[in-house]
Amino acid sequence: xxxxxIYNTLKAEKEVFKPITEGFIGMYVCGPTVYDNIHLxxxxxxxxxxxxxxxxxxxxxxxxxVRNITDAGHLTDHNTEDxxxxxxxxxxxxxxEVVQKYTVDFHEVLKQYNLLPPSIEPTATGHIVEQIEAxxxxxxxxxxxxxxxxxxxxxxxxxxxxxxxxxxKQVIEYGIENTRELDGQxxxxxxxxxxxxxxxxxxxxxxxxxxxxxxxPGWHLECTVMSTKYLGxxxxxxxxxxxxxxxxxxxxxxxxxxxxxxxxxNYWMHTNMLNLNGKKMxxxxxxxxxxxxxxxxxxxxxxxxYSPSVSxxxxxxxxxxxxxxxxxxxxxxxxxxxxxxxxxxxxxxxxSAADISTYDVNALxxxxxxxxxxxxxxxxxxxxxxxxxxxxxxxKSGKESLNISDLEQLKTIFNIFVTDIxxxxxxxxxxxxxxxxxxxxxxxxxRGNAKKSGDFDTADLIRNELDKVGVQIKDGREGSSWEVx
RNA sequence: GGUAUCGUGGCCGAGUGGCUAGGCAGUGGUCUGCAAAACCAUCUACAGCAGUUCGAAUCUGCUCGAUACCUCCA
Numbered sequence: 001x002x003x004x005x006i007y008n009t010l011k012a013e014k015e016v017f018k019p020i021t022e023g024f025i026g027m028y029v030c031g032p033t034v035y036d037n038i039h040l041x042x043x044x045x046x047x048x049x050x051x052x053x054x055x056x057x058x059x060x061x062x063x064x065x066v067r068n069i070t071d072a073g074h075l076t077d078h079n080t081e082d083x084x085x086x087x088x089x090x091x092x093x094x095x096x097e098v099v100q101k102y103t104v105d106f107h108e109v110l111k112q113y114n115l116l117p118p119s120i121e122p123t124a125t126g127h128i129v130e131q132i133e134a135x136x137x138x139x140x141x142x143x144x145x146x147x148x149x150x151x152x153x154x155x156x157x158x159x160x161x162x163x164x165x166x167x168x169k170q171v172i173e174y175g176i177e178n179t180r181e182l183d184g185q186x187x188x189x190x191x192x193x194x195x196x197x198x199x200x201x202x203x204x205x206x207x208x209x210x211x212x213x214x215x216x217p218g219w220h221l222e223c224t225v226m227s228t229k230y231l232g233x234x235x236x237x238x239x240x241x242x243x244x245x246x247x248x249x250x251x252x253x254x255x256x257x258x259x260x261x262x263x264x265x266n267y268w269m270h271t272n273m274l275n276l277n278g279k280k281m282x283x284x285x286x287x288x289x290x291x292x293x294x295x296x297x298x299x300x301x302x303x304x305x306y307s308p309s310v311s312x313x314x315x316x317x318x319x320x321x322x323x324x325x326x327x328x329x330x331x332x333x334x335x336x337x338x339x340x341x342x343x344x345x346x347x348x349x350x351x352s353a354a355d356i357s358t359y360d361v362n363a364l365x366x367x368x369x370x371x372x373x374x375x376x377x378x379x380x381x382x383x384x385x386x387x388x389x390x391x392x393x394x395x396k397s398g399k400e401s402l403n404i405s406d407l408e409q410l411k412t413i414f415n416i417f418v419t420d421i422x423x424x425x426x427x428x429x430x431x432x433x434x435x436x437x438x439x440x441x442x443x444x445x446x447r448g449n450a451k452k453s454g455d456f457d458t459a460d461l462i463r464n465e466l467d468k469v470g471v472q473i474k475d476g477r478e479g480s481s482w483e484v485x
Numbered sequence: 486g487g488u489a490u491c492g493u494g495g496c497c498g499a500g501u502g503g504c505u506a507g508g509c510a511g512u513g514g515u516c517u518g519c520a521a522a523a524c525c526a527u528c529u530a531c532a533g534c535a536g537u538u539c540g541a542a543u544c545u546g547c548u549c550g551a552u553a554c555c556u557c558c559a
Contacts, residue, residue, distance in 0.1 A: 012489095032559070045559035074557075083557075170488060170555070191556095219557090241559030246488085248558095272490090273553070282558055317508070318498060323491075323552070330497050333509035340508085343522090379499050383507035393523055397516090456518060463520085474522045481522095 002059055004373045006237075007321060009245065009268040010167055014375055017267065019236050025056055025063045026235035028227040028265075030244055031121070033070040034102035035083040038109055039288035040311065040326065041274040041281030045241045047312055047423075048271040048320040050115040052239070054421050055372050066230050067118040069106075071099040072125045072206050073198075074219045082216065085205050095206045099125075109291045112308045114423045120230050124222035128208050131217040131225050134259050135196045135210075143258045147187035149199030149213025155192040158254050164192075167253055167268060168246035194251050196221055220251035224259065227252075233260035239269040243280070274315075275325045276301075289326065306331050309424050313338040316378040316422050337386075342426045343483065344389040345414050347396055354401035359391050361406045365413050372421065381417060388414065397477060440471075444480045447473070 004017040019025050029049045032038050049067075056063050072095075074083045088095040110117075124131075135151050138144040143158050144151050155164050155172060164172055172192050195218035200207040207214045227235065233256070240249060249268065256264035273280045281288040289299050297305035314334035318324040364384060371380035388410065394400040402410060418424050443462060450458040463473045466482070474481050 030559075033557090038559085042559045048559095165488090168488075168554075242490090242553070243558060246554055247556090271559075273559075275552080278552080280553065280558085284558060314497090321490095322498080325497080327497085329509085333497065335509095337508045340522095347523095377499080379508095380506070383499070386507060390524080397524065399524070451518075454518080460519080467521090472521075475517065475520085476523075477516070483522095 001061075002369060002373055004059065005375050006267050006269065007375045008266075009270050010265070012169075015267070017236075019061070020234060020266065023060070023062060025061045025237065026231035027053065027056070027063055027065045027237040027239065028223070028231055028235065029065070029067045029118075029238075030223060030240035030248070031067045031069050032102075032106055033074040033083055034099050034106060035074070035087045036102060036283055037105050037290055037292075038102075039281055039283060039290055040294065041276075041288060042241075043109060043113060043291055043311075044274040044315050044324070045271045046110060046115060047113055047315055049239050049269075050113075050423060051316065051320070051378060051421065052269070052376055053116060053118075054423060055376060058416065058421055064120070064231060065118040066120045066122065066227065068223060068226055069099075069103055069121060069123045070219065070222065071096075071103070071123045073217045073222060082204075082206065082219075088205060089203075099123075112291065112295070113312055114308070114425050116423075122226045122230065124217065124226075125206075127222060127225050127229070128217065130229060131221050132197075132210050134221060134225050134255065135212075135217075138196060138255065138258050141258050144196055145189065146212055149215065150187055150195060151197040151212055152188055152193040153196055153251070153254065154189065155194070155254070156190055158258065162254065162257055164250065164254055166250075168250050170246055170250070194218060194220060194247065196255075220248055221255060223248075224252050224255040224264070227264065228256065228260065234262055234264060234266070236265075237267045237269060238265040239271065242270045242272050245270055271320045272323050275323055278325065281326075294331075301328055302331070303328050304332075306335060309426070310335045310338050312422075313341075313424060316424075317382055319375075319377060319379055321375075338424070341382075341385060341389060341418065342424070344392045345418065345426070346483075348392050348411055348414060351392070351395045351402070351407060353404040353407045355403060357402045357406040358400045359402060359406070361402065361409045361413070364388055364391075365409065368413060368417050372417075378422065381422070385414070385417060440482050444473070444482065448480060 001023075005014050006017045007014045027049075029046075032042055046067075053063060053065050072082060072084060084095045084098055087093075087098045091098065093101075135144065138153065139146070139151065144153050158164055159172055197210055197212055197215055197217055199213035199215040204216070206216050208216060227238065238249070238252075253264060256262075275281065276287050276289055279285075279287050289301070291308070293299035294302070294306050294311055295308060310331060311334075314326075314331055315324065317334060317337070364387065367384045368381055371377045371384060374380075391400055392410075395402060443466070447459050447462045450456070450462070466473060470484055472483050474483065
């Protein structure tokens with residue numbers, strides 16, 4: 001199998017990837033908390049991991065991809081209530097209605113962006129029993145304590161024998177004098193401690209029985225429990241957004257370390273943020289844009305609508321680990337580039353083979369694999385694909401030629417990288433309609449006749465009127481063609 | 486205050502010690518009835534200062550600036 005390099009946040013360097021079991025990969029990615037519509041920044045993370053998943057599959061690995069849905073336990077800021085519960089109260093819904101509503105939204109959006117579904121999509125509320133068992137284990141190890149029906153993880157005690165901060169490189173602060181505002185109400189021994197179980201207040205709707213209180217699990221615990229359950233106590237890849245690195249992933253490592261006595265994950269991958277107006281998109285600050293606003297064009301920042309494929313292309317033009325800034329002009333240029341790429345693929349279907357090849361298709365394929373195998377470098381891949389686009393257009397005009405096997409190989413390359421790995425789909429499916437094709441053939445023929453007889457008024461009329469309804473005429477050396485814009 | 490990442494041409498965005506990334510926009514040309522598309526050519530660059538080196542956008546130090554995390558966020 002081809003060598004693959006992955007930037008491992010845990011080691012802070014690029015490493016050659018070696019799965020625990022040859023040919024198999026266990027991958028866990030933190031999913032959304034379904035208390036609201038996901039915004040485009042959330043989508044970026046899932047698209048990045050979709051691309052990663054697709055490439056791993058393409059390389060021939062059997063991948064078990066687990067991506068959770070957080071439907072309980074995610075606390076709001078400075079509050080004892082969780083996000084789902086808060087939303088349920090605001091919308092006067094059952095918590096599970098909130099969960100259902102936004103889970104459906106999540107899935108619909110990801111479908112628009114052509115994401116493959118994960119192998120398993122577990123929920124926090126479906127694993128309450130496992131979470132309670134894990135808390136018991138941690139309590140028995142003496143790394144957690146019970147206060148007023150809630151259970152907290154003792155970070156300082158853990159840090160005596162283990163390294164809390166191994167992932168985020170944070171150095172925990174001993175002593176409370178360094179902390180900013182210590183919440184007087186808090187049951188915690190230290191502000192760094194985090195909740196494993198919270199006792200439910202009277203008005204808290206989501207609640208389960210436990211040995212300590214009627215309450216609900218802490219946010220960090222679900223990922224530990226579910227990744228362990230489905231991928232084992234040690235697995236290959238754990239991913240998530242950069243903003244989850246600390247404290248969420250740090251806490252996951254600590255919990256798993258106490259429960260299973262081994263480091264849970266070999267490769268930690270963190271995808272970077274999508275910025276809007278120079279700042280991270282965020283639900284809580286309102287600096288965000290919804291996927292639906294992109295394809296309906298309802299956001300004031302956008303001059304027009306953009307298809308999901310265009311925004312997917314826009315994201316793939318940046319490396320997953322870089323911050324990416326969204327703007328109308330960036331989407332506009334992405335759209336042009338995307339159409340150029342997709343048009344070339346259509347053109348490729350019309351190319352006929354020649355006797356000799358004037359271009360090294362093998363070298364192109366090698367470059368594409370090299371780019372992807374170097375920490376999933378999609379911008380470099382796309383640069384190479386545009387090299388292929390240039391060749392395709394030259395093939396059409398006769399400046400380059402390919403023999404039959406090279407031509408087939410070029411088609412395969414585009415199929416693999418554009419469709420299978422980058423996950424782009426042409427949004428011009430309507431071009432394939434037989435009726436439309438036949439009518440357009442006639443129209444082009446009539447216009448061609450008009451041109452031949454010098455009737456350019458008619459020729460231009462046809463071209464202009466078609467342009468108004470979104471069809472572009474392209475006159476080439478060997479005749480005219482058309483496409484839906 | 487702590488931790489981390491980053492500062493690349495008109496814009497977006499790769500590269501990380503010597504060899505043109507790429508896309509969009511611009512300019513010149515080919516083609517065209519004209520235009521568009523396409524193709525060819527081409528311009529604008531590595532935040533600043535000092536150091537290491539035969540050679541640095543790439544390594545080191547400092548300065549300035551930006552962002553993220555440290556309290557919920559993909």
